[in-house]
Amino acid sequence: MEPAEILSHAGGGAISLAWLMIVLPLAGAAILLIGGRATNKWGHLLGVLMSVGAFVVAALVFLQLIGLDPAQRRQSVNLYEFIPGVANIGLLIDPLSISFCLLITFVGSLIHVYSIGYMSHDPDRRRFFAYLNLFVAAMLLLVLADNYVALFIGWEGVGLASYLLIGFWQYKPSAAVAAKKAFVVNRVGDFGLLVAMFLIFAQFGTLSYAEVFPNAAQASQGVQTAIGLLLLLGACGKSAQLPLQSWLLDAMEGPTPVSALIHAATMVTAGVYLVVRSGAAFFPEGSTAGLVVTIVGVATLLAGAIIGTAKDDIKKGLAGSTMSQIGYMMLAAGIGPAGYAFAIAHLITHGFFKADLFLGAGSVMHAMNDEVDMRRYGGLRKLLPITFVTFFIGYLAIIGFPLLSGYFTKDGIIESVMHHNAILGWLAVLGAGITGFYMTRMVVMTFFGPKRWDEKAHPHESPAVMTWPLIILSVFSVGLGAYLILSNRLLVFLAPAVGQPAELPVFHPFSVPGLTTLALVAVGAGIAIAKYGRSEVPVVQPRGSFLTVFARRDLYGDALNEALFMRPGQWLTRLAVFFDNRGIDGVVNGLAAGVGGSSGRLRKIQTGYVRSYALSIFVGAAVLAGAWFVVGTL
């Protein structure tokens, strides 16, 4: 089934007030940033309020939307003319965008609440909330936009918020560098997105979804593929997919709630959103672009998983995991309508359980004086009971423990990919096994075994304002997957926005891939328990084998970037500066010096002796006389 037609909203109801979703947090950010220190006292509360307000609006819009006939569920609300002749700012309310809105505002609000506690000792807490609000606004604009330009504004807005939040503790050089790196790598992706937009505009003369999507098929095959690949480049940047993955691990320099909200639950999934949103038009089933998406997805899911196995930093381990899980989503998004629902379902459940895991990790760090090295944890389950339980639920969800969220969504992806391309499917199964290993390793190293922290740390459970969000998130991590997948609830809901496959998938609890996955996960978990649970974990990182180092160094991604781009870039920069100073400016200054030098020599003729001057006059007279004579005789 093709996606429904995008209708122009007639007005009325919550939908026409959907702009409030964006404006509320934006206003919050503006008030907190412009208000300055005067808002220090209540700034965090305002931030939470605005985020919750956005959630309320989203919920109301959602309620209005499900009240409509499925064919009427894609409505665009034009707000104002942005660039005459090119683009308007408008919102597209459809099942896809509203799903995202609910996820963003709900998880976002929880993380806002959590941050009240997490950032309570930070003198700049107000600024932090301002940035969070800014992020929420930008992210909502990204998903709600009804054209590529507005999407791009949100796209860069979240990039900015991400930059500001990664570099929130900017006095740490590592944070400042990581923030810059994130922005620059994202810009590489943006390059793709920009060129894609140019190409779309040159082809269709518009950038609005409503006009582009129905006509996409009229463009030539090559153009479609080109647009798809360029969009994919943008998606890779934002979603940390190969080859633009390197920024995500460094982005863990930001405060943990940021990692949870931006670098796990929402922003990094924007790439998936972009692919799914443009899917029907530029990544149709069986297209080259779609194939590339799946390859990128599989490569990233394996790479992320491998990186996750070797990290001792709890947040970087989770970051590797995030890469990997987004790889799954990409993989699903690349196979066409059969995968969209699973991609989005996994995206949503991942948003919950990964946020749960990150916030749990944050809670651990909060308890351990911001220590992030898992080798210095150990045996924390008794001291941090709530954190442990919620983290453990998240853990079970992510490894796909039966009946928890991840089980349904990841299994759904693997199943649908199997139908599409068996090789990719089995690779995805392998990835699930590795997931089992690294997540178990993480849980074991953190919560089990003997304590390995030194005397200065006094682990203590986090305050209620931090534990309640954990509890809520873990509750959703348990049940959401089943709710979305069973009886294809999400698939049917999303159908007007992204289309649906000819035959609806049926959930098989005991299929071969499903069982294999479970078995591999069990094996992975078993190895992890054997390696880290049964034997002593060294406090200092051992050197490790070649493979461990390979994974620990992020598969040499940074080294590769450095060798391929950074060093030649620096060399080129120096060359260009030299060329500018000595080459271009050298020519100009050389010309000036030449004129100056020759006139300097020439002026020596001016000896000051009157008689010399007189001689030159007289010689001139003689020459004139000669010339006269010559001319006269001619």
Place this chain on the structure above:
Amino acid sequence: MTTHYLVLSALLFAIGGIGVLVRRNAIVVFMCVELMLNACNLAFVTFARQNGNVDGQVIAFFVMIVAAAEVVIGLAIIVTIFRTRRSASVDDASLLKY
């Protein structure tokens, strides 16, 4: 005959010019300039007769007046220079250079 006068005039003029160029005493240089002026006057007078009108003579007359004025000023300058530098050599006054 006109040719003879003119050649004489040219000769005198050239000799005056050489004098200006080789002599260093400002007064002598000045005299050589006067010689050149006189050589010109001779040519004017010659042409006046050649052409049968006295315009040439009038010009020569004006030249004489201007030469007189010039001598007055020039010699005053020489005296002033001499007073300050105790020298009448034109080569000594060579500060205005480069």
Place this chain on the structure above:
Amino acid sequence: MGETITFWVLAVVSVSAALGLVFSRKAVYCALMLGVVMLSLAVLYAVQDAPFLAAVQIIVYTGAVMMLFLFVLMLVGVDSSDSLVETIRGQRFWAIVAGLAFAALVALGIGNVVFAPATGLGAVNAAGNVPSLAELIFTRYVFAFEVTSALLITAALGAMVLAHRERLEQRATQRELSRERFVKYGEEGIDPSPLPGPGTYARANAIDMPALLPDGKISKLSVNRYIARYEAEEGTIDPKVAEILEGEDK
């Protein structure tokens, strides 16, 4: 015929004098040579039907201008003679080359031109040379003439300004001068009174007659040493003067 002879004679004279002007070391000789050239030219003017100019040439040039030259020469120093060593490299060589080339080229040029027989000024000068000149000067050239008069006045003023030396301090009063004289007398023994003129209290006021002081002695200051020596050699010296001279020689 007369003109030709006059021309050739004067041409030789004037060119030789001009060369002399260029080559003589002493400035005074130069001035005299210039005078010779000017006089020769005056004659040539007269020969060419320009009697007025000939007169002006003699009066203004040989008279006024040459006098000015000589005055300045005296101010600057009559007997200063030029060193004939050239200091600017190549100056003399190139000057002579350029001069000869110029002369040769112009002469050749003139020689190549074939002039019609001179019209002559007989007709124009019928009423006299001066009236015909005057008629032109006060009609066609009247503006130039007026400007020239302005030029002359300006030149005169300019000469005054240039030759004028600005007084930097107050002019000394008589009282100050007198005090200075007496200080000098006290310190160096120089007589404060003015020098006696020659021949004071003497029978004659010739230059060789020394002045007598009130006591009848000869004032040493008034003895002209040159004349005294000359007289001493001739033996016609006044014994009193000889006494003073001998006192000085020792």
Place this chain on the structure above:
Amino acid sequence: MTAIPWLSILMGVSVLGALGVSFLKNDKLAKQATLGVSLLVLVLAVVMTVGFSPNGDRFQYAETYDWIPSFGVHYAVAVDGVALVLILLSAVLVPIVVLASWHDAEQGKRSVRTYFALLLVLEAMMIGVFAATDVFLFYVFFEAMLIPMYFMIGSYGGAQRSYAAVKFLLYSLFGGLLMLVAVIALYNVADKNSFLFPDLIGAVTDPTTQKWLFLGFFVAFAIKAPLWPVHTWLPDAAAQAPAGAAVLLVGVLDKVGTYGMLRFCLELFPDAAKWATPVVIALSVIGIVYGAIVAIGQTDIKRLIAYTSISHFGFITMGVFAMTTTAASGATLYMVNHGFSTGVLFLVAGFLIYRRGSQFIADYGGVQKVAPLLAGAFLIAGLSGLSLPGLSTFVSEFMVLLGTFERYAVPAIIGTTGVILAAIYILWMYQRTMNGPTAESVAEMKDLNGRERWVVAPLIALIVVLGFFPKPLLDVINPAVKESLVNVKVTDPAPVVAVKEGQ
């Protein structure tokens, strides 16, 4: 409304103000008077803008008087949309620059009030150069504008000021002379006995003549803009000029170059412009990438900003010569936005440099900790320099690239890499100056004071508002640009796929 000679009033107020200021005895009073006069000009300019009808005649507020009748030279001023927004840009920037330069002229021995009088003179010249519709008058303003700027750099600038001022002057004069030759030749070739711009449109038909005249104008404008490879005067001039003068130099004066290309090169010599387009586009693209790469390698804050401008001017010239409505409108909008964006960047950098007394990036570090407002302003300014969506520069850069892509896809794609490089040069500079541990030398640095906030706030507000709502400006610009392109006789390429109506 049309009876009021608005443009002459604007210039007259500035010039009279300059005269008045130069006669004031008291420096403080002179500053206040300058501020007052410039604000008055701003108010007048805004009133004039309100009265402008975008869809009316192309040239409005026209005044034409004979100046040298025997040569057909007129004092003729009028504005179309493009000129109007640029005049508005100047009128907005000058009061801000005055406020920002409050203490800038006090460091040397030169007269303070002369500096402010020069500012006002410059304002009059800037208005004049954009308003002139007589080619000769334009030339006169074009050259006369150099004089106040020369003195502002040469007398009030940094250590290398005389070198920079002379370089600036010689470069500009060289171009100006070529243009003078072309102006005179144009007059003779057109043979209309008039220098009036409307009379000269389409007057030159011979292709070869067009090419030569085009080159004369173009070289002058390329130097002014500046386009690679005749750009090297800008980093020196901008780095040595006092911050306020640098703002006007880069923000407004250089726009005369790009404005001239759009107005004169394109409309007077359309065929030659089309002939030259490949080369110009190539130079622009080189400028974009080259300027950005060299900017990355700079160690001096002001030089860095200057090089970023060279990159941005590459975008503008590319937009102008792409000859599509979108690109040309975008380029015009870019001129305005770049004025605001680089203006605030230079001013904030100026505040920073004023505090520390050094232009070198290496002398800073961790300023964010001690002066958060300053750092914030610097960041926003920087972000507008890298064309972050939501800030005004994005709109223009996007339009330029979008419009260029329609006709010249490959240059547009290469130009888009400038987006990545921009992120590197801006953020790296920000990181090195503002982030990291606080350097000892900046530990005592004071945050923005009240005056400086008043300098920065309006510009940032403008940048943000225009970033989300550029329509008012575009509505003024678009009709003018369309008319220009009609004179050039080009039409926009049609989209490949015809989108059905009603969808």
